[in-house]
Amino acid sequence: MGLSAVLGYLAAGVVIGPSALGLVGDPETIGTVAELGVVLLLFIVGLELKISHLWSMKRDIFGLGFVQMAITAVCLGSVSVYVGFAPQAAVVTGIAVALSATAIALQMLGERNDLQTPYGQRSFAILLFQDISVVPVLALLPLLASGLTAVEQDSLGDRLINLAETVAAVAAVVLVGRYGLNPFFRVLARSGAREVMTASALLVVLGAALLMEEVGLSMAMGAFLAGLLLAESNFRHQLEADIEPFRGMLLGLFFMSVGMSIDLALVRQQWMLLAVAAPGVILAKTVIITLLSRVFGATWRDGLRSGVLLCPAGEFAFVLVPVALGLGLMSSGEAQLVTALAAVTMLLGPIMATLLERTLEKRQDVENHPGAEGFAGHEGELSSRVLVIGFGRFGQIVNQVLLAQGIEPTVIDRDVERIRDAGRFGLKIYYGDGARLDVLRAAGAEKAEMICVCTDDPATTLKIVEIIHENFRNARSFVRAYDRVHAVELMNMEVDFHQREVFESAITFSRAALEELGTDPETAVAIANDVRKRDIARLILQKAEGSMGGAELMVGAKITPQPLETPAGRARGLSAETRDILGEGVF
Template structure:
């Protein structure tokens, strides 16, 4: 029989990672530095070269790479094909120029210090690529992904991810030299290229025509965990497919996200993926820290002490110059240069491949790998210090030079939760005045109904904080809670008041007792779902019975005032005698005017109910 202790053997490394993260990240954030630095430093401390609490960082890195995959999926969800097309000049112009010029410069430097020609080319290409994970994480922390420099930086990172495919194609050609031109070898490479194109086409077709119906079927089941599983299935499935044909997993995930960017389910998918992304991305940064060999650092300290700052400075200068050529202002060019200065995670992919092909000597591969890891440690420090300097030097002004393209979906002034019969009328009123709200609902049929309104409508559970954040609650001026179920309404209001205090809360109350409960929660406005319609109904009845329209309107208004006054008194608790504290308690309806006569039951059964004696 297995030792029971063996079943918990996986816990020590997990506890080590968690402990390192909860100590290092808050400490670095307290110092005003990026969380990325905290993860990297934690990895150095717990890795084989530090305290040795975790061994085999290569194994950890394999799992942690999924964090980069999920990050690219979420970035894809936040874009649209039309917006991506508007960025084509920056992607294929700025991105191409940066990669080519940086690779030539760094490769030339490697050749000058004694690397062989092929080794110099590999070194230049590996170090020319920047860290997608670090760059996008820092942009997210600053909330600058939609800023002009953020968009240009993302365009460069996207081109770099695309360039991994031709670089992996070039490496065997460099290794085999003239033999690569032989027909058989060239046929194999063309076959691989055709397979890669076919895989991309398959992902596009399935994403375009299959995913939305797939998610609609799952949404009808009402099982939230199934939606989470399906989100992971889509992301990891696309990533695995493209990896199998020689492309990067991150590119597969980004493509899947891009195809779902206009889906009604995108906010729910983003909310489901976000926790996995955060944890695995932090693990990835720690794995990079663990890969830094401190013994090699001690042996080659002089070379690395010169080379690491040289790589960061040269990459920054190249990016600054190229960004200025492509229209960026000086401040944005500096920010992009610092952000993209470190080497990237793909260096850890390209260098082992080059070593296996004989393009690099083992000592050269170890040195360049250590150099890439050190730049990933120093790069965020440089970017953070530069950002602080720029903020002190320049007066903060709103971004006016953002790249023209798709308006951010999170710019809606109003977020409406619930698109039932009540929410539909609310949206009709808002749309009449040109206000286009964002709507959240978890009913597939209502999502379809809302599609006819031209609204930004997304499938999601409004009681989940992550869904509300993904839908833009932090930027909304007003959040209208129009849900059917009173308990759900109260839960959403609690979340709004705890997390989105800047947004005004307009809430649909189910009945009088729920209205009083909402008033005690200090909502900005509440209305009972049937109150105003009942007043309008009564006013129309008076007019039909011969009361003039003005008197009928005054009567309805008088009833509204009396009811509001009584509601305020009941809110204070004076008329309920503590009944509001009892589960299921109800407020007995009371007349707003003194009855002219005593009630009379017209049947024996009615008189029994009213407690009347026999006539």
């Protein structure tokens, strides 16, 4: 149907839960295991980031994240008071519903490959602040309880001891992650036992998560911290490949447990209220996040995408509401209603996000099939000299040339239609994600003489190049560059060869234009070659000077085009609007 897999998991949970078929009578029986999916998801997200990059996002994390949560909580809490909630219950409701579904949002960003886009980064910043804020929110809930009995039970000394334990636990994770894990994994890697690496990866994730939980922090934050500390490790791609299968399975189980928690009997009783409240929450959160994202520098389009992505209530609502109920801050009816509202918004949110993507026509193919199932048992059968990743318009031409010389490459692509097209070429092509280490191994990358990276997404291409250089140093890397910025990044990564995808076609085009205008063919070829040499020389100079190697290479950066020849005169605008753009004034 082209919808997110998240929606399928949620719907399946509703069907098999206690309110429908009753195949699972108590969703809590799988709740603990299902939460590990969120833990592993945050670990992988941490692996994708670097501390320096996270620091560069501090304005969005602590600025946009704080303002979004504060304004949303106040607005939703005020509405709760208006519909009859007690003030204390309204505060809890506002905070619980203001939180967004981290697991759903990150899963959908991953399906679209949008986590590194501007709106993906801004959305992640909001989610990260929300996850951080859960700890102080849980600590402050007893302050709302009548009589402050929970606060009186703890002396100042006890609270200071708890704080010291928390700081010590975080420091322990940081020190072990910074100085201990790389040597640890290096020893394991020498053994060659991949199952030991997998077990050790799970040990690191779950160990950090359980330690954080022990001192009162969330397991997800512990896993994220562990991933962040390993982000610059030489083993991060191996860890990601090892953890990914567990993450996908357990995260799917988590979404199903959310679906099981929806009480259909309560929904039927309160259907009129929920029919108004759920769309109201989705609309309110979308508008607030869109406007705030715009204030913090996003475009209207990106702000709207972030708003719709983050509009569902979050999984932490299922943590805050029971705690508030136990402290007497909410009645049982209020708690059940808020829980049902949160679950319904999590059901509707992915639908809204998918419909928006279709409306914006941003993505033509949103299917995401997990990686290496098609490779099982083929490790010893694939021995092609050349491995080609990507069978799009660029990769097809590369394969045509190789086949013309009698070289039969192995091709990886995860687009089903492209695989069918490749069948007419007689190629060995396999379904899978070329950005996964286990997939590349299974495809024979360790035996390949050359790996041609023909993917069209710059971020994906850079990730594949990193994996190749870290794990398959015997293979030469020939890489498709998206543009000039991407070409400089690839040169800094020391690929064996790169080619900008439109450069040579533009040179050929312009040479043909010169010939058609009367220039003799030899002169046209000489001029084209001269432009090519000048461009290459400037590219090497830009790489050497590092003029594009810093912050300007971040998502959204632009390179100002510069002429290779000195202009004969000033540009002249031919209309009043054009002259205004060029700063010439109106003559």
